[in-house]
Amino acid sequence: MRIFLTSIQIRSTMNPMLSRVFWLLQTFLVINTTYSQSNLEETLARANKQFDLNAFNLALRTYEQVLKEQPTNTQALVRSGDCYFYLNRPQEALSWYERALQSNPAPSEVMFRYGRALMHTGDYVGAKKWFVAYTAVNNTIGQHYAQMCDFALQMSRREGIYRALNEPINTASADFAPAFYGDQLVYSSSRSDLKRRTNAKSSSDWTGSAYNQLFVTRRGPDGYLQNPTFLRDDLQNTFNDGPVSFSANKRRVAFCRNSFMDGTRQMPEKGMSLSLHIADAVEGKWVNERAFPYNGSDYATGFPHLSPDGNTLYFASDRPGGIGGWDLYVSTWNGSSWSTPKNLGAPINTPGNEITPFVDGDVLYFASDWHPGLGGFDIFRTELVDFGTPQVTHLGTGINSSRDDYGFVFDAQSGIGYLTSNRSGGRGHEDIWQVRKQVDEFAIETVDEQQRPVPFAEIDFSACSAAAGIRQTDATGRYTFQTPAGRANCQVTVRKEGYRPALLPIRTGGDKTLKAVLIAESSAARAASSPFSSGGQAPVAYSRTDDDIPVQMGAIERFTITVTDPSGRPVPGAEVNLTACELGIQRTDENGRAAFYYPAGSECNLVIRKDGHEDAFIALHQQAGRDLAVRLKTSSRVLYSGIVRDGNTNRPIADAQITARSRSDNHETLALSDANGRYTLQLKPNQDYDIFFEKDGYQKGSVAVFTVAPDDNLSYALSPARPATYSVTQPSSSPGMISIEDLGTAPSATPSKQKKSASPPAAKGEAFAIQLAANPEDFSASKLRRYSEFTSLGNLYTVREGNLYKLRLGAYTTREQADAVLVQISPSVKDAFVVRETQVNPEALVTEPPLSSSLAVKSPTAYSTTSSTLTPQKYAVQVASSAVDKPLRLNDYTRLSSIGNTYIRTENNFMHVRLGPWDTPTQAEAARTEAARLGFPGAVVVVEKAENPSSTLASAAPATTPNTYSTSSVTAPG
Known part of the structure; x- marks a missing residue:
């Protein structure tokens, strides 16, 4: 037994000598505590100093x-x-941010940093939750990055037109900043395996090398860069x-100088010390080096790009007076001096950072961490125009990733x-990646019947x-575009007011x-009233001669x-579709024949269709x-x-896109619904x-079919998309977008809760559900076991x-029901969210409020690693489910009595x-x-509450271990 005495008691019981020893000991403890606290503060200050000097590896050890x-x-x-994030190790940064978020109070900026690190790992759904929570701290920044997650999720699912290949010359060190040098390539590298005879530099004292050098290489016969040599x-x-x-x-x-x-x-966000310099090159040697006159001591200037004639200089700088952090500038050489940067x-x-400009003709490529991208810096393209507002275009996947992508140079001639x-996937810290453009290039020209250009026509893609939308031809009636190589297989609709639409x-x-060829509505109306559409005579669409034969530039041909x-x-009644030729649709006569007139030399693609035959x-x-003569297969x-x-x-919904994708070979068949909503595949x-x-404007839906017999009633009801609530302007509802409502409950660090309006009831055949997980393969029993504790709240199923x-x-009949369940399960499944289900079997609906679960209810934190469990709990094997108002064939389950006790639990x-039940999951498995x-x-296998379940087959006494099965029989009630 320990006895604790106060100082008064000690004084009354100790002799003077012992009392002096006690006071000396107490004084020592106070001094030692004060010294420890002072030492801790000194260590933290030293770590912060190392952090400010960008010595992140040293700082990590000191913070430890x-x-x-x-x-x-x-x-x-x-x-x-932060150290791990700046060292390009965002995955390792997450756990430190998660621990910091558990502080009370947690620094508000950690929400943003955690979201940013999640985005760098490609977790756009998780990142968006924290950016939305951060809107309470900084609404502008939070909204911007939340919308960027929407963009990233949508863009990451598209196939890009560029393919990135890691160059074999890369090393475990930093290899960066490629630049064209005639037919060669110059770049910087911190590699140390190539030695100079007069190398007096040494590595830094905290990681890798503090020094980098310039190397030169060229592309070899295999298409990759060859072993480099020193440039100078x-x-x-x-x-x-x-x-x-x-x-x-x-x-x-x-x-x-870097x-x-x-x-x-x-x-740039942590600060970069860069200054810009210019030199003349004579026989490979740099002479007459001089500093760019607009360098500054209190700001950085770097990332240069010279025009082909060397008289225009583009660069990046964080100089005062800019729009954001680092901005892009241009300066011109007038023969004696450089102009003031513009x-x-x-x-x-x-408001973010733009760096690494590269100009090819009138096209500017640059990197930005603010324009909507996939994470970190991404590459963008725009045109340098004297008038109007240039359009900034993200260059898509392949060239961009969730990490930093910058310093892009491009040779348009070779692609x-x-x-x-x-x-990730590189060889070192920074790598040189070769980018190859893999596209088919198309041009669409719009003309009228007289072959005159029709400018500003709409092209509906x-x-x-669905994401391509509507584009427009230019003043000459021309529009050019690119598609991923080998993937173009669709039709576009060309429209212009006053003309009939055309399909291409x-x-x-x-x-x-x-x-x-766009035909004016007046001409089309006359053509439609002529007997040509039914009798094969010529349409009244062109100027006429005395013999009533249509001509255009003096030439017409009869087909x-x-x-x-x-x-x-003969195939009578076959459809001869001349829509692309602007001549409508005909049918073959009883002899399988049709005729029409069309101008000589004009381009036209017709389609012949007949049920039971290939087009x-x-x-x-x-x-x-x-x-x-056409023979149909x-x-x-x-x-x-x-x-x-x-x-x-x-x-009915017109112009809905229907895509049928084969599971065997992923081949896609496309269709558009007509004005009556009807489609055919x-x-x-x-x-x-x-x-x-x-x-x-609608949520994407899908059905699965096995093509055995035709079906002329495969109809579908699309649900209108729910608007996002965090943006002043309504974001697109294209597939892949994340809405605020889909995210469920916001992270626990959200300072305030917004009032939520009541949601409308689901449309007939629809309901709400909670998505727990997604997987490329179907969920096995072992994967489902993780979620079995939620069966008291609803039915587990996969789609x-x-x-x-x-x-x-x-599934739940109202959004409120689903939200209530989401609150209960969020502590265990941090990425769960509510979805709208379509065409739900009414038998699967949870029509009453879900039973209160014993799941621990707490604020959903993305860093929680503990999952709540039903207490107490046992394990059972669920073999079937049925609605309570449906008959249950009890005899189907009597053979299970050889395994253990069979019973029925009624829920929802x-x-x-x-x-079962059994005490361990191993027994249940x-x-x-x-x-x-x-x-x-x-x-x-499901988790079962320890209370006795209701039984109509047998009592639910604890089951025997499966390898010693009970031999008691189970008798169905009569």
Whole structure:
């Protein structure tokens, strides 16, 4: 037993000598405590100094000393996360930010830093939650980055037109800043394996090398860069010169003196010491070096790019008076001096950072961490214009990643460029990546009947991609675009007020320059009233001669078509679709014949269709004769059709895109719904297809079919998209966008809760559910076991959308029900969110409020690693479920009595047939295996409450261990 005495008691019981010893000891303890506290503060100050000097590896070790003495020191936790982030190790930064967020109170800026690190790891859904929470601290920044997560999620799912390849010359050190040097490439590197004879520099004292040098290489026969050599000789060499840029004749060079540290991100946000210099190059030697006159001592200037003639200099600087952090500027040489730098202005420059300009003609490429991107710095493209507002374009995946991508240079003639990136999959800290453009280039020209250009016509790409939207031809009636190589396979619609719309096929193997002939509405009206559409006579669409033959520029040709089946028999009533030729649709007569007139030399693609046959496509301008014989192949395809409707109003939806994707080979068949909402698909027989329905302003939906027999009633109701609530301007509802409501409850660090308006009830056939997880493969029993504790709140089920299987809990008739359940499960499943389900089986609905769960309810924190459990709990095997108002065939389960006790638990208007319970999951898993062997392959292990369940088959006494099965029989009630 320990006895504690106060100082008064000690004085009354000790002799004077012992009393003096006690006071000396007490004084020593006070001094020691004060010294320890002082020592801790000194260590923290030293760590902060190292951090400010960008010595992040040293700072990490020093912060570690602080945290050994004081594990909850918030500043040390946050700065440790920052160190890992600046060292390009965002995954390791997460755990430190998570610990800092558990501080009370947690620094508000940690929410932003944590979201930023999540974004760098590609977790855009998780990142958005924290950016939304950060809006309470800084609304502008929080909203901007939350919307950037929307953009990143959508963009990351698209196939880019660039392919990035890691260059073999990269090392474990930093290799960066590529620049063209004639037909060679110059770049900087911190590599130390190549030695100079007069190398007096040594490595830094905290990580890697503090020095980098310039190297030169060229692309070899294999398409990759060859082993490099030093750019400058030993006598001329200086360290830390780069990035560089040369004029086309190599006689002028612009370069910057840098302080880049190998292993540390080259990011402006932590400060970069750069100064710009210019020199003349004579026989490879740099002479007459001079500082750029607009360098400054209190700001940085760097990342130069020289025009081909060397008289225009683009660069980046964080000089005062800019729009954001680092801005892009331009200065010109007048023969004796450089002009005052001109800021390139908005929208190129932003409140963030723009660096590494590269100009090719009138096209400017640059890197930005503010324009919507995938994370870190991304590469963008714009045109340098004297008037108007330039459009800034993100260059997509492949060239961009969730990490830093910058320093892009591009040779348009070869379609090959290079960039610097610290993305995963590289060889070192920063790597040189070769970028190859892989595209098919198309041009669309719009003309009228007289072959005169029709300017500013709309080109609707909705049938090709919902995200592509509507574009416009220029003043000459021309529009050019690119598609990923080998992937073009769709139709575009060309429209202009006063003209009939035209359809153009976009095919990788077809023509790359396409002409859309737009016919004026007045001409089309006369043509429609003529007997041509039914009797094969010429349309009244051109000027007429005395003999009533239509002419255009003095030439007109008559085409006849004879359509037969594979046996040569005429095919009457076949559709001769001349829509692309602006001549409408005809039908073949009883002899399988049709005729029409069309101007000589004009381009036209017609389509011949007949149910039960493959479509035939004919390019009229490529035919030698004018009497055409077309033999249709018998189609083995299965016809599917239906109507796309609005889920709320039941009205048909026009121009909805329907995509049927084969699960066997991923081949896609596209269709557009007409004005009545009807669509038609011809699919390969005996295959599994996923059919997706899309329309701007609606949530994407899908159904799965197995193509055995035709179905002319495969209709679908699209649900209107819910508007996001965090943005002043309504964001797009394109597939892949994350809405605030989908995110569920905000992170616990959110300072305030916004009042939520009541949600409307689900439309008929719809409901709400909670998505728990998504997986490329279907969920096995072992994966489902993690979520079995939630079965008291709803039904676990999976749906397949695209290439993912999605695990959901539900379904609930109102959004309020789903939100209430989400609050309970968020502590265990941090990324769960509410979704709207369409075409739900009414038997699967949880019509009453979910039962109160014993799951611990707490604020959902993304850093929590503990999951709440039902207490107490046992484990059972669920073999079947049925709605309470449906008959249950009890005899189907009597053979399970050899495994253990069989019983029924009723939850949320459903009856669950279960075996058990057992004390451990191992015992339950053994029983599940045996149940699967006996004919119940869908059996899953679930967590069961310890209370006795209601039973209609047998009592629910604790089950025997599966390897010693009970032999008691189970008798169904009579």
